[in-house]
Amino acid sequence: MRAFDYLRADDRGQAIGAAAEHTAARYLGGGTNLVDLMRENIEQPATLIDVTALASEITETDEGGLLIGAGVTNSALAADQRVRRRYPMLARALLTGASARSATWPRSAVMCCSVRAASISMTPRHTATSVRPVAAVMPSRASIAITPFSVPRLPVWQYIRPT
Amino acid sequence: MQWTINGRVREAEIDFRTSLLDLLREHLDLIGTRKGCNQGACGACTVLVDGERINACLALAVQYQGRSITTVEGLAQDAELHPVQQAFVEHDGFQCGYCTPGQLCSALGMAGELRRGMPSAVTTDLTSDDIAPSHEELRERMSGNLCRCGAYNGITAAIASTLATEGRS
Structure with missing residues (x-):
């Protein structure tokens, strides 16, 4: 798995802003899909934006x-x-x-x-x-x-x- | 970074790539949680996060900072086994034991889902909040936990007995 930066978004604005600021950023939910693909190097995001704290x-x-x-x-x-x-x-x-x-x-x-x-x-x-x-x-x-x-x-x- | 694991606050400095499973096993020496497939297929790494079951192998530890995590090491109280652990012993719910920590945590998470009225793929009446833990429901709900020894009959019997006892108390 390639190294990446990890950001945690506390609200919608932060999540959208972070995605606009960073290239090759991916939103991270539970991770069961994305993390698996990252491990196989199918997905290689430079930044992960954790959106699990957003409205539930x-x-x-x-x-x-x-x-x-x-x-x-x-x-x-x-x-x-x-x-x-x-x-x-x-x-x-x-x-x-x-x-x-x-x-x-x-x-x-x-x-x-x-x-x-x-x-x-x-x-x-x-x-x-x-x-x-x-x-x-x-x-x-x-x-x-x-x-x-x-x-x-x-x-x-x-x-x-x-x- | 900080996590509450089995009621204790634990700290570690880790790479963002570290899975929750590797945090437990490699950094905190909690080796009860097993690494089977490491890709979310076998369920051997199942732990509870705030009471809900997840596959620790596909969870990034960094995401779970500040959360309350329960592993198999946190189930027994002092020298007394958790009722579900006791039921696994009584019903021969394991053979080699490799999948057992995941089965136990998964069973506890599943019991909570049943109490909350969560449906499964085999629930006939989707609108019902009171879903009986039938044999078929238990098998479906535990289908994310594989047992290569094939101790499934004992596993479902143990879980059914735990749920029945829970229902009476």
Whole structure:
């Protein structure tokens, strides 16, 4: 893993300001996705901006939707009764998101399953060579952000000849 | 940097790249938390942060400054095992024991999730806040913790018994 600077944002303004000031900066949430990719040198940010201290509330909007704070974890989002009642597909996607990779990714709430993973599970396996966004693209901004890079091909069955 | 680990304030100067797992094992000599896959797949490194379970291998220690972390070393009180540890002994919830610290912490985190009414991938009624810890629910919720010895029957029995006792008390 390449060395990086670590900054902790206390509010939205700081998070946005820090990202504008630093090149090759990445927002850091729970890290289960980003840290793994950094360890493999797939992601090489120069600066990590920790956004876990940002708003962790889910609030009603005037238009009748929900505003999800950047500090809301995916498991908290899936557990929210408003999400469960009004957006069951989102709740289900979050809860089962990592199941397409259950052999290598735990399905429990230990891992914040990302919509990146959810999009894998909703794509036919044989065509899932890269990840396509299933929601608005907001790279690394929120718990349901979409990462814009491709992921390695899902493991496919390989026949190994007996020697 | 400073963390509260098993009720004790601990300090260390570490590289930002240090995972919470490496902080525990390499800097603070708390080797109960295991390093299995080191990529978030096996759950052997599961610890509790403010009561919630996380994979310590994918957590950057710097992010958890000031938080309260519980590892397997913090479960027993004096010479008395935690009820979930006792249940693992009684139900043969382990064989080689490598995954056990993670299983124990994960079970405790999961019990909290159940109490808070958090659904899982197999919860039929998403709107229910009172989810029964069925065999299927327990298996699903513990699926992030692998056991290569295959002691899963004992593990789920131990956890089910702990939850049942908890429910009665």
